[in-house]
Amino acid sequence: AQTVTQSQPEMSVQEAETVTLSCTYDTSENNYYLFWYKQPPSRQMILVIRQEAYKQQNATENRFSVNFQKAAKSFSLKISDSQLGDTAMYFCAFMKRPQKLVFGQGTRLTINP
């Protein structure tokens, strides 16, 4: 079974700073997908970024980027120039066919003004 571990229950940084959220996972699969989701107080799940395991290049979406280390089974999220609106719960998730997502425990990120 796949497991996803987020070792940082809470993090807090000042606005405009850079923050990195960690995520490790365990799987015997070779082809899979990894995601970071954001869940603001509204509880709506919002996709932040995704990574395909067969791609070595790290995914980037504007201020969000990942450091994907397949051999180490590590998938960290870096948020640059953090903004107040980035305050939310962040979940790392693993997916293989048939589209089942396995979520980590989540990291509560607070951006302070």
Next chain:
Amino acid sequence: GAVVSQHPSWVICKSGTSVKIECRSLDFQATTMFWYRQFPKQSLMLMATSNEGSKATYEQGVEKDKFLINHASLTLSTLTVTSAHPEDSSFYICSASRPGEFASPLHFGNGTRLTVT
């Protein structure tokens, strides 16, 4: 805009009653939908996979007779919590993917907060 609609957003029911939660894909046909449960300050746990026209597939430890799932059409899946008890109080979220979007992020509903008194 939202592509998956979930209703109701919140519901309060008495112990012993049943409550139905709807999940609709708004602009695409979803042969598969997923139901998650989220306890306060915890992660999302997959409860079951809802398959259009066939029985749902439940995750280990989820009582299929308590959490009835019906996927009668390509745009609607329902989750019915039967004989609800206070421990069933939780946040329930559905998700769906567009056909052909294997690696899609899955589109999530806004969730339903269930409180059983």
